[in-house]
Amino acid sequence: MDNHLFKQYAINPTITDVIDRLGFYEPTAIQQKVIPAVLRGESVIGQSHTGSGKTHAYLLPLFNEIEESKEEVQFVVTAPTRELAIQIHDVVKQVIAYADKTSVWTSKLFIGGTDKKKTIEKLKVMPHVVVGTPGRILDLIEEGALNIHSAKSFVIDEADLMLDLGFIEEVDKILVRADESIQLLVFSATIPERLQHFLKKYLENPNHFRIDEQRLSPETMEHRLVPLRHRSIAEVIFRISETINPYLAIIFANGKDKADELAADLTEKGLEVGLIHGGLTPRERKRVLKDIQGLRYQYIVATDLASRGIDIKGVSHVINAQLPKEEEFYIHRVGRTARAGAEGIAINLYTDEDIALVERLEKKGLSFQSYDVKNGEWQEVKAWNERKKRKKTESDAETEAWRKVKKPNKVKPGYKKKMKYQQQQIKKKLNRNKFKK
CATH class of the missing domain: 3.40.50.300 (P-loop containing nucleotide triphosphate hydrolases)
Known part of the structure; x- marks a missing residue:
């Protein structure tokens, strides 16, 4: 498959081959915005819906910049849940396999629920790519087993969920140990106020890409x-x-x-x-x-x-x-x-x-x-707003009936009751006439 629509970007032949093998032809809306910005080394805030292709939007350009001769961490991807981290790492492994770099590019998955001692033993050499949950990554950094200061890029995936689950503080502690000039790539469905405070701390004039799909859900x-x-x-x-x-x-x-x-x-x-x-x-x-x-x-x-x-x-x-x-x-x-x-x-x-x-x-x-x-x-069954429409119609009839009630020139005892009775009779008549139509 000729992926010429991806060739508009400054991507090396290895990544072009990966895109071919993935079967991608046309970049998605978020990929069109994110890929060139990441290749330029710029920080990004990306807002897009689930299934929009954002994982490849950041992985493809980040892999494009890997210096395989350096045995050091080159980019870090954090995710709020173990399952999401595993899924991202599966995509990382797929990209490495499709690039035919299995013995050259290295990646490691760091999540809770695994044996920390065994993990540390395997960290004699730093991997090029680190994927994991913030808690376990921070743990390994504090143990002195993992060094991310060499990383040029740092990804925070599902940032608002990270905030909801209480992990944003751990991300903060990790970034303190990173290089000050690190490229930050933040992906989030929403940007709540509390998240904005965090982003302002680390980002100056980032590219903010919001992909508003015209259709809120698939047409199917x-x-x-x-x-x-x-x-x-x-x-x-x-x-x-x-x-x-x-x-x-x-x-x-x-x-x-x-x-x-x-x-x-x-x-x-x-x-x-x-x-x-x-x-x-x-x-x-x-x-x-x-x-x-x-x-x-x-x-x-x-x-x-x-x-x-x-x-x-x-x-x-x-x-x-x-x-x-x-x-x-x-x-x-x-x-x-x-x-x-x-x-x-x-x-x-x-x-x-x-x-x-x-x-x-x-x-x-x-x-x-x-x-x-x-x-x-x-x-x-009747639509949810049928009753509302009916109430509105009843309200309209009531208003019209009051309008037709004759107002007395002189106010006498019991006039309000008489007017109300008159209004009810007119309303009944209006509704009967409407029904006949």
Whole structure:
């Protein structure tokens, strides 16, 4: 494949061959912005959605600059979760293999839950590339086993999740030990206020690339709204499970306590479900992910950690047992499915409290269909805003009726009651006439 659209960048033949073998033809929106900036040695803040190609956006130009003759760390990639670090390191190993540099370019993965003593023993020679979680990388630096002062570039992936999970302080401590002129590449879905303070400390006039996709979710995705009404969440999801046969469905709950409760309720109803949230031990999370890869589960109950920190492949359905409060989180959740052109479906249980979010998402261009499950089948029901429209119509009739009420010239006792009665009679007449039409 001729990747001439990548050849516009000053990339060496080795990396061009890697791009060929990856099967890339045209750079994604984030790659178009990030690759040239990284090649120029500039610092970057990149905002883009999940699955936008950002990992290759920074890895390809960073590998382009590797000086293989130097046995020292040349760039560091940090990620907030062990799973995300493993995924990034898998891409690093793939790039090295496709470059035919397996015996030349070296990389190491440093994450918690592994034997630190054995890790230190293997660090006689510094790797060219370091990938890991901030805690373990900092630990090795403080032990004197890892030296990152030689690194020219430092990547912080999923920075807002790093902040949420409380790891940004460890990143701060690592950067204190790095060269002051290090190139900083920060990737984050959102830039909350607390993160801005951190970025200002290390970045002066960085390139800030925000990739706003016109479509908030893939065109191949369908968004369904299911009213919860008086029913339990587990009851509705169980009914839904009888109508779908997912390859893999992620059921999102707000918080680990709710996820634990829902997983237990669904298990009691006979569904075999996996469970993923930040409260599990590294060993438990590793076991669940292995079971998922082995296709043991059709359903996984998860918190937002699974929408960002862990890449689970083959998701055909996303079920929001509870809708999130923010639009960004909805986009990330549903972004786990309908990837790479595949079809997907997002099923959203909702209450009146969720209407504000639905309205905001519709204003941004998302389209929802209202359904319920009755007698084991999907049935279209009245849209979430039907009642609102009806109330508005009733309100209009009420206003018009008051306008037609004759105001008395002289105020007499009981006039208010008489006017109210008159208004009600006019309103009934208006509504009857409307019905006849």
